[in-house]
Every structure is written in structure tokens, then in C-alpha cells.
Amino acid sequence: xxxAQVPEPxxxxxxxxxxxxxxxxxxxxxxxxxxxxxxxxxxxxxxQNIKRSSxxxxxxxxxxxxxxSAQVMQLLRRTTLGYTAAQLDVALADGYSxxxxxxxxxxxxxxxxxxxxxxxxxxxxVPQLQQWWVDHMLTTSTPFAERMTLFWHGHFTSDxxxxxxxxxxxxxxxxxxxMALTNLRPMLMQVTTDPAMLRYxxxxxxxxxxxxxxxxxxxxxxxxxxxxxxxEQDVRESAxxxxxxxxxxxxxxxxxxxxxxxxxTQKLPVFTNQRPGVFNQRRAYKGSVxxxxxxxxxxxxxxxxxxxxxxxxxxxxxxKVAEHFVTYQPSASYVARLADSFRRSKYDVKTLMRAVxxxxxxxxxxxxxxxxxxxxxxxxxxxxxxxxxxAGAGKLIAAAGSGxxxxxxxxxxxxxxxxxxxxxxxxxxxxxxxxxxxxxxQVKGSVPSATDVARTHLDGVLSPQTTNLLNQAPDDRTRWxxxxxxxxxxxx
Amino acid sequence: xxxEIGINQxxxxxxxxxxxxxxxxxxxxxxxxxxxxxxxxxxxxxxKQNGMANDNVLVMIQLAGGNDGLRTLVPLTDPTLHDLRxxxxxxxxxxxxxxxxxxxxxxxxxxxxxxxDKGKVAIVQGVGYPNPTFSHFESIRIWExxxxxxxxxxxxxxxxLAKAYDSNGHPLSGCACGTTDVPGALRDLQATMTVIQNQxxxxxxxxxxxxxxxxxxxxxxxxxxxxxxxxxxATANDTIATLRxxxxxxxxMADYTDKVKLVYSSKNQxxxxxxxxxxxxxxxxxxxLLHVTxxxxxTHYTELNRHDDLMGYLDSAVSAFYQDLSAHGMADKVLIATxxxxxxxxxxxASGGTDHGAAAPLLLIGDPVKSGLYGAEPSLTTLDATxxxxxxxxxRSVYQEILGGHLGADSNEILxxxxxxxxxxxxxxxxx
Numbered sequence: 070x071x072x073a074q075v076p077e078p079x080x081x082x083x084x085x086x087x088x089x090x091x092x093x094x095x096x097x098x099x100x101x102x103x104x105x106x107x108x109x110x111x112x113x114x115x116x117q118n119i120k121r122s123s124x125x126x127x128x129x130x131x132x133x134x135x136x137x138s139a140q141v142m143q144l145l146r147r148t149t150l151g152y153t154a155a156q157l158d159v160a161l162a163d164g165y166s167x168x169x170x171x172x173x174x175x176x177x178x179x180x181x182x183x184x185x186x187x188x189x190x191x192x193x194x195v196p197q198l199q200q201w202w203v204d205h206m207l208t209t210s211t212p213f214a215e216r217m218t219l220f221w222h223g224h225f226t227s228d229x230x231x232x233x234x235x236x237x238x239x240x241x242x243x244x245x246x247x248m249a250l251t252n253l254r255p256m257l258m259q260v261t262t263d264p265a266m267l268r269y270x271x272x273x274x275x276x277x278x279x280x281x282x283x284x285x286x287x288x289x290x291x292x293x294x295x296x297x298x299x300x301e302q303d304v305r306e307s308a309x310x311x312x313x314x315x316x317x318x319x320x321x322x323x324x325x326x327x328x329x330x331x332x333x334t335q336k337l338p339v340f341t342n343q344r345p346g347v348f349n350q351r352r353a354y355k356g357s358v359x360x361x362x363x364x365x366x367x368x369x370x371x372x373x374x375x376x377x378x379x380x381x382x383x384x385x386x387x388x389k390v391a392e393h394f395v396t397y398q399p400s401a402s403y404v405a406r407l408a409d410s411f412r413r414s415k416y417d418v419k420t421l422m423r424a425v426x427x428x429x430x431x432x433x434x435x436x437x438x439x440x441x442x443x444x445x446x447x448x449x450x451x452x453x454x455x456x457x458x459x460a461g462a463g464k465l466i467a468a469a470g471s472g473x474x475x476x477x478x479x480x481x482x483x484x485x486x487x488x489x490x491x492x493x494x495x496x497x498x499x500x501x502x503x504x505x506x507x508x509x510x511q512v513k514g515s516v517p518s519a520t521d522v523a524r525t526h527l528d529g530v531l532s533p534q535t536t537n538l539l540n541q542a543p544d545d546r547t548r549w550x551x552x553x554x555x556x557x558x559x560x561x
Numbered sequence: 562x563x564x565e566i567g568i569n570q571x572x573x574x575x576x577x578x579x580x581x582x583x584x585x586x587x588x589x590x591x592x593x594x595x596x597x598x599x600x601x602x603x604x605x606x607x608x609k610q611n612g613m614a615n616d617n618v619l620v621m622i623q624l625a626g627g628n629d630g631l632r633t634l635v636p637l638t639d640p641t642l643h644d645l646r647x648x649x650x651x652x653x654x655x656x657x658x659x660x661x662x663x664x665x666x667x668x669x670x671x672x673x674x675x676x677x678d679k680g681k682v683a684i685v686q687g688v689g690y691p692n693p694t695f696s697h698f699e700s701i702r703i704w705e706x707x708x709x710x711x712x713x714x715x716x717x718x719x720x721x722l723a724k725a726y727d728s729n730g731h732p733l734s735g736c737a738c739g740t741t742d743v744p745g746a747l748r749d750l751q752a753t754m755t756v757i758q759n760q761x762x763x764x765x766x767x768x769x770x771x772x773x774x775x776x777x778x779x780x781x782x783x784x785x786x787x788x789x790x791x792x793x794x795a796t797a798n799d800t801i802a803t804l805r806x807x808x809x810x811x812x813x814m815a816d817y818t819d820k821v822k823l824v825y826s827s828k829n830q831x832x833x834x835x836x837x838x839x840x841x842x843x844x845x846x847x848x849x850l851l852h853v854t855x856x857x858x859x860t861h862y863t864e865l866n867r868h869d870d871l872m873g874y875l876d877s878a879v880s881a882f883y884q885d886l887s888a889h890g891m892a893d894k895v896l897i898a899t900x901x902x903x904x905x906x907x908x909x910x911a912s913g914g915t916d917h918g919a920a921a922p923l924l925l926i927g928d929p930v931k932s933g934l935y936g937a938e939p940s941l942t943t944l945d946a947t948x949x950x951x952x953x954x955x956x957r958s959v960y961q962e963i964l965g966g967h968l969g970a971d972s973n974e975i976l977x978x979x980x981x982x983x984x985x986x987x988x989x990x991x992x993x
Contacts, residue, residue: 230825271861279910438784489786495756497793534777
């Protein structure tokens with residue numbers, strides 16, 4: 070790849086930072102005085118040379134969201150894992166409203182079955198599992214289902230290390246895809262009895278007599294209500310009420326040679342049919358508990374229903390959805406409105422997502438480019454745009470996420486992945502740029518035309534630097550590199 | 562190569578005044594932690610051009626998940642331990658490496674025991690804070706910010722850098738090794754800290770051509786993340802340039818290979834991260850505050866093997882690190898300190914593990930320490946209302962000693978108050 074010669078920087082040193090005024094005031098002042106802004110809206114998809122800004126820092130992107138086409142592109146960026154030029158054309162022809170309907174109403178395409186999942190003890194390599202999912206992300210006809218699966222994977226999260234059985238991790242992935250747009254009530258029952266979760270947060274080894282608090286606490290703190298909305302006593306009491314679940318019994322037992330030299334064999338469970346954990350009454354708590362203000366006998370469904378009766382639950386979920394899909398810092402009133410609609414629908418996730426996509430906040434100029442693509446979104450977007458959907462690309466993506474802070478099936482901790490600004494560090498930006506280089510290397514022969522890339526992938530809203538480098542790029546490969554490595558492409 | 566003029570020479574902090582956002586996440590919002598200060602409204606960063614009081618270095622090792630203090634520094638003579646932990650207590654007491662009549666180190670901390678014998682280890686017992694939270698994430702934030710009232714959003718080490726050091730042109734003043742994101746302790750909303758996951762792969766594929774193109778691309782980037790992007794790239798470029806020199810002149814003088822296989826494989830390669838820390842220290846990159854993390858301490862389940870292995874893993878990495886520093890003649894400059902969000906419940910659960918607890922001991926290792934046990938042994942018989950150990954030493958007392966005594970920083974300004982002293986340093990550099 071030939072990179073254009075980098076021009077001598079002509080940007081002047083920014084003036085001393087203004088104190089006591091807000092960034093947006095500074096921007097408004099800059100515009101009013103004709104100083105110029107650091108982002109331009111390019112019409113008609115042509116890249117023009119523009120006058121360099123003398124005060125780029127502190128300026129904001131100029132939102133194009135007044136145009137429906139820009140709204141459609143933003144919707145695709147935030148809800149799918151990228152698109153080809155042809156897929157974009159379909160959505161633009163359909164328009165915003167019809168595209169929302171299609172996203173919400175098309176049943177998820179199931180990924181191909183992973184043959185390795187019946188490996189005794191779930192002992193197949195985790196990169197195999199990661200690549201199986203990434204390959205599906207790259208080729209699926211329903212990428213919104215994958216985006217939602219990724220969201221729930223980060224919410225009701227488990228990691229392969231502690232779960233120690235990749236078949237269970239595989240099942241959990243299938244579960245969140247199938248349930249992604251269903252209802253929080255059955256989802257909470259499902260996550261409680263999910264075999265990977267039973268191991269990850271230890272419910273499978275808890276007993277009513279001597280409960281393990283791990284799942285009980287995170288069910289309330291991270292999955293439903295958020296810290297501060299329950300007491301330590303509630304953690305202890307629901308730990309009693311939830312105890313009794315165990316892993317499902319295997320379909321068969323296989324004798325596996327684990328050490329060929331010493332001829333050591335081991336009996337390992339084989340699972341061929343997905344199913345939840347089983348309840349063992351003998352391990353359950355016998356007696357009444359006092360949980361979230363009420364006393365009496367309580368089973369797992371009772372715990373979940375009492376959690377769903379707390380106003381904090383809808384607020385917590387709505388707030389997280391808004392941060393992931395709308396803006397980095399949603400207002401309390403917006404979250405309250407979404408939560409209200411979620412609660413009134415009796416926790417129907419599709420209703421919540423429709424409320425999000427049709428809210429004025431979603432298309433508001435103030436939310437434009439306020440979200441950062443997660444590493445997985447960034448990479449899959451890039452690969453889909455390039456048409457790099459081969460096994461080589463899947464393998465690259467499955468491996469490259471860890472340097473950017475996101476390794477699938479391996480979240481940093483039980484709170485899943487952080488979002489937005491937390492994705493940027495001196496390590497992760499380098500890795501993102503490196504991915505652009507490596508993804509391009511996956512495309513043998515000619516790359517798709519990049520003539521229109523500033524419009525189709527960057528909304529035509531570019532910084533002067535990106536504009537310049539694209540203008541000077543000698544070929545399409547270089548234009549794609551600049552595009553994928555640009556700050557604009559990291560945003561959604 | 563020609564150094565890019567422009568952003569590399571601008572103060573990173575100036576850029577960040579333009580508006581850096583930190584997403585606290587839904588959990589943070591619920592915890593009332595989400596305050597994102599208007600960068601403009603904040604007091605201007607007071608750079609102290611020659612603020613480095615000395616060339617001492619601090620290395621914080623986070624034991625993430627809540628390290629079991631009772632299995633780290635084991636009470637040897639308290640019979641209550643066996644009542645509380647019928648499955649876990651036996652071997653941990655019989656195998657412990659005695660330091661005094663009443664306390665011994667976990668049997669897998671043999672290397673650290675060797676350092677204790679040479680007078681290089683101080684242990685502060687019963688460290689915690691009032692009204693402890695049992696949430697990992699809330700307690701981590703409290704330790705990271707040094708603020709149990711949860712108002713502060715910058716990390717205590719981030720504030721130290723902001724107040725005491727001029728990090729402009731010194732990208733490695735504060736550095737997280739072996740991870741991909743900025744640990745909360747180093748967070749400074751107006752600065753970009755250096756993060757290096759692996760020095761072998763840190764750099765741009767395609768070399769200086771790509772480096773220059775990216776430097777040109779990320780300049781004056783608009784939007785709320787603009788300053789963060791630009792400074793991250795500038796910091797990366799500065800760091801790459803610094804590492805290019807340092808890698809050439811560093812030869813490890815210790816064996817950093819992992820000698821322990823953990824029950825659950827580690828996300829963080831602690832020994833490799835400490836080797837990178839050693840490289841940054843011995844090659845004179847100007848590094849002051851380093852942070853590394855080892856996860857896996859949330860031992861609700863089958864704690865016996867898991868915790869012992871984690872102790873062994875920690876011990877081998879720290880031992881190699883100390884040996885390396887010592888061989889390079891740098892051991893007298895470096896203080897190593899462990900921290901963890903909480904200890905664990907004295908009473909074990911049905912899973913052969915322990916739930917979230919409160920007070921626990923901290924280890925301070927290195928030539929600067931005055932060896933011994935500090936603080937107060939927490940009682941196993943008078944537990945608090947949640948069945949947890951009562952704290953005796955506020956964790957900020959330990960921070961205060963590190964800041965003032967080792968780094969020569971103004972701990973009162975950084976911590977917003979003064980705390981009881983824990984005199985675990987041989988020769989504190991500033992009067993405390």
C-alpha cells in the first residue's frame with residue numbers, strides 16, 4: 070500500500086484554552102466570528118479541499134441528521150455490524166421507518182451449528198468458538214440480531230475461563246440470539262438457570278443451608294437493578310431463595326485419553342442437546358426469607374418477579390440501552406421515558422428498542438457521533454465494508470479484539486465490557502489502526518471502489534485532516550486505509 | 562525520523578481541556594458515580610515543571626476480585642479460624658510460612674518470605690474503610706479514587722501525576738502495563754495515560770510511514786472524543802519512540818516465565834507486565850507510577866487450589882521483578898505495593914469458597930520499606946454486623962505514606978486530608 074506523502078502540518082497551534090465557557094459555547098463563538106469549524110459537511114459525496122481550521126480543537130462535528138439518508142446510515146451503524154454498498158442502497162430506498170421495522174421484525178438468522186460443541190467436556194479451543202461467531206457476524210442477513218446478541222453477551226455475561234466448558238458458552242450465545250428481542254422476565258429465568266452462568270457465578274454449587282452469594286448479588290447489581298437499590302440483607306436472602314440449581318446431566322459420558330504417553334484416560338461429559346440447569350429440591354432453602362421488603366417462602370421465579378416489581382430495574386436496563394445505542398450520557402428524563410415504556414410493555418425488549426429507535430433523541434444532532442464502536446463493531450464494520458468476509462478475516466477479527474480490549478467470550482469481569490470513552494487508550498488506538506492495515510491485507514486483488522466512501526461510511530462529515538489525506542491518497546487501498554483508521558470511522 | 566510538529570509538542574492536557582468524557586456506565590450511574598465534569602469548568606491543571614521530588618518509582622499491583630487476606634497473611638494460633646473455615650483452614654495454617662508466632666505467609670509466597678527475611682517486606686494488617694461496600698465495582702472505585710464518599714472521579718495516582726509531575730513530553734510518567742485500558746487509579750480526566758499491553762507488539766504495523774500518516778490524521782479531531790483520540794495517538798507515538806530506545810538497552814536479569822499454571826487461566830500476564838515495568842524503570846524512561854493487575858481473586862468457589870495458585874503466580878512474578886531490579890541496581894528506588902478492593906468473608910460457603918468481605922492486609926515490598934507487621938490484627942471473634950472483619954487502618958493512611966514518604970508528593974492535597982500514619986518506610990523523603 071502506498072501512502073500519500075504526509076503534508077507539512079499547516080494547522081497552527083490552537084489558542085490558549087478558553088476558561089469558564091463550555092465547549093459548545095466555544096464552538097458557537099468560533100462559528101459566529103467566522104473562525105471556521107473543524108468538521109465539514111460534504112454534499113454530493115465529493116471530497117473537496119477545504120480551508121484548514123485554525124481552531125480545530127474544541128469544535129464539533131456538524132450533524133447531518135436533518136437528512137433522512139443520514140439517519141438511515143446512523144441507524145445501520147448503531148444497530149447492525151456494518152453493511153456493503155448494496156445493503157446500504159436497500160436501506161436508503163426503504164427509508165428510516167421501514168428499516169426500523171425490518172430490523173425489529175425479521176427473525177434472527179441462526180448461525181450454522183458448531184460441530185465441535187459435542188466435544189467431551191466442551192474442550193474445544195476457544196478461538197474456534199470466537200471465529201464461529203465472527204464468521205456469522207460477517208455473513209449473516211440479520212446483523213441486528215448479532216448486535217443485540219453482543220449487547221446481551223456483555224450484559225448477562227460469562228467468560229470461558231471460569232465456565233471451563235465451551236459447549237456451555239456456545240449455548241449461552243445461542244440463547245441470547247434467540248431471546249434478544251423477547252422479554253426480560255423469561256430472560257432472567259434463563260440467565261439464572263443457564264449452564265455457563267451456573268458455573269460462572271457459582272449458583273450451581275450454592276445450597277440453601279450455606280448459600281454462595283455470588284449470583285444473587287450480581288443478579289441485582291449488574292443484571293437488573295444497579296447498586297444502591299437493595300440491601301446486603303437482600304443479597305443474603307435471595308442467595309438462599311435461589312439455591313438449588315445444578316448443571317444439567319450430560320447426554321453421555323465419554324472416556325477420553327488425556328495423556329497419550331502415560332495412557333491416562335478421563336471420563337468427560339458429552340452434551341448434544343441444549344438445556345438449562347436442573348433444580349434439586351434437596352439443596353434448596355426451606356423456610357421463609359425477607360427479600361426486598363416482603364417476607365415469606367420464595368422460589369426463583371418469585372425472586373425474579375419481585376426484582377421486576379422494583380422501578381429501578383426498568384430504569385437500569387433502559388439507561389444501559391441508551392448508553393449503548395443513543396448517546397454516552399442520556400438524560401434522566403429520556404431514560405425515565407424509555408423505562409416507562411419498557412415497564413408498561415411488561416418488559417418487552419422489542420418495545421424498548423422500538424422506543425429507542427423512534428425517539429427524537431436517537432436522531433438528535435446532539436447525539437451525533439457521541440458513541441464509539443466497540444472493537445468487535447469496528448472490526449466487523451470494516452471487514453463488511455471491504456467485503457472481507459473470508460475465513461481469514463474471521464480469524465483475524467477473532468484474534469485482534471484482545472489488543473483493543475474486547476475478546477469475545479472473555480469479558481474483563483462480571484460487569485462485561487465498558488463502553489464509549491473507555492475504549493480509547495494509547496494501546497487500543499494503535500491496535501485499531503493496525504487492524505485497518507491487516508484487514509486490507511486480507512483483500513486479495515482489488516478492493517471495492519473507495520470513491521464514494523466518505524459519503525457511504527463517514528456521512529460526508531470529515532475533519533480537515535481526514536479530508537486532506539483522502540484527497541491526497543493515490544489509490545483505493547490507501548483511501549480505505551485512511552477511512553478505516555480515521556476517527557470518524559471509530560464513531561457511530 | 563523527523564518528528565511531527567504539531568500535536569506531539571502540544572501539551573496533552575491542553576487538548577483534553579477541550580472536552581474529555583468518561584463513560585461511567587450504567588452501574589456507575591446507579592451508584593451516583595457518573596459525574597462527568599465539564600473540562601472547562603475544572604481548575605486549570607497546575608503543572609509543576611520540575612515537580613519530581615526524587616527519582617523514586619511506585620508499582621501498584623492490583624489483586625482484582627477481592628483477595629483473601631486470611632489466606633495471604635495467615636493467623637496461625639486463632640482456633641476460631643477452624644470453626645469459620647472447616648474446609649479451608651487446615652492446610653492453610655499447617656503449611657504457612659511463619660513470620661511471627663501468630664502470623665505466617667501463604668505457603669506459596671516463598672519468594673516474598675525470602676524478601677521478608679532480608680528485611681524487604683512490610684505488611685499492613687486490617688486495611689479497609691468505614692461502611693464498606695461489598696460490590697466489586699463500587700469498592701474498586703473507592704480504592705482507585707481514594708474517596709469513600711464517592712465524589713472524586715480521578716484516580717489517586719492520576720491526581721498525583723496531575724499535581725506533582727509534568728507529564729508533557731514524558732509519556733511514561735504514569736503507565737499501565739499488561740492491559741488495554743487505563744486503570745481507574747491512574748485516571749485523570751484531563752490527561753491520557755500510557756497503556757501498553759505487550760511491548761513486543763506495541764507499535765504500528767507498517768512502521769514509520771503509517772505512524773506519520775496516523776499522526777497527521779489525528780490532529781484537532783472534532784467532537785467529544787476528539788481530544789481523547791488525538792492525545793491517545795500522540796501518546797502512543799511518544800511511547801513508541803521512547804520504547805524504541807529502551808528495548809535496545811534492556812536485558813532482563815531474572816526469569817520471568819510463569820512457573821504456576823492457574824486453575825482458571827489468567828487474563829493478565831503478571832510476570833510479563835512486571836518485566837515491561839522493569840524495562841521502563843531500568844532504561845530511564847522517566848517512569849514514576851506504574852500499575853499492573855492480576856485478576857482471579859473472586860474466589861467464591863473451590864478457593865483452596867485457586868487461591869494457593871494465585872499466590873504462587875504472584876510470588877514468582879514479584880520475585881523475578883525484585884531480582885531484576887536489584888541486578889540492575891534499581892531496587893532502592895522502587896516500592897511495590899499490592900491492593901485489592903476487599904478481603905473475603907471469614908466464614909466459608911457451601912462451594913468451598915468465600916464471599917465478599919472487608920478488611921485485609923496489604924503487602925509493601927522493596928528496599929525502601931522498613932520490614933515488619935503494621936496495623937492491627939483483625940479479630941475473628943468480634944466481626945461486624947455482616948460477619949466481616951473490622952478494619953483497623955484506613956487505606957488512605959497507606960496511600961499517604963506512599964505519596965509523602967516515597968514519592969515526596971503533597972499527600973494532603975492529593976487525598977484531601979490527613980490520616981493516621983503507618984510508618985512502613987525506612988527513610989520517608991518528606992516530613993509527614
